[in-house]
Amino acid sequence: MDKPKIELKLPVIPEMELIATHTAEVIGKHMGLSDDQAAEIGMALIEACINAFEHSLSTNNVFIHFIIDDESLIIKVIDQGIGFDKSKVEIPKIENKLAGERKRGWGLQLIKELVDSVEFESTQEGTTVTMIKKKNL
Template sequence: MSSQGPTVGSIEVPSSLSALHDVCKVILDQLARYRFGEEDVFAVHLALEEAFSNAVEHGNRGDPTKTVRIDYTIDENQVVLRLTDQGNGFDPRKVPDPRLEENITEVRGRGLLLIRAYMDEVQFTPKGNSVRMVRLRHPDPEPDQA
């Protein structure tokens, strides 16, 4: 793979789930440019969808006059995404664990669990209205192990 510098960018879109497709396209096109494998692409796509949906629905409370900003840095070794909404924030430590028996039948609450499972680093700002997610390039599985 030829060495190329990082791609750094920012997207700011209306706080609407209808903007999700365009946001994902920008990021996934960059992953293709750096030839990330299917496992990495899946992980980043899933985490991006979950974090964006949370920003729209919970952070900005579905208010289309607010925005969601996505800052990204992508290079040959990693994908770094920061999503920031204009909401009041939240304390991620207070989100119930969906794996506990008392929460197992809840329809909601699995997004953060999925984000943490698929990304290598997940950090929230103290205010709780911005999340930084990092996915390190994982080696592609051997053809026999796929």
């Protein structure tokens, strides 16, 4: 039997990422996740969505798939943007950010810290971020 799946299609409009977090909250409750786990998923989703929006054209959409598994929630954030080279993304450090011009660039690090696993597949046609959050059994 196919796993339950929820799909969202978000236009590239500021704050649409909040729709994704609200959806994650409902799914988290359905799955019996703790409030902290749900909040961590929501924060990771916000970061994945704002990265996707930044890489996309205003006419693109961002697609989010929530796949409910027995022991985990799998979330895919799919954009149609220009892609990025993960090897060129530096691990941010607060000391460098305070001293440097560019204060931003925390999204991928936050995602890595907030979910149990994350994978990035990026080409010139778009990027898919796959995040997995395990249930506390």
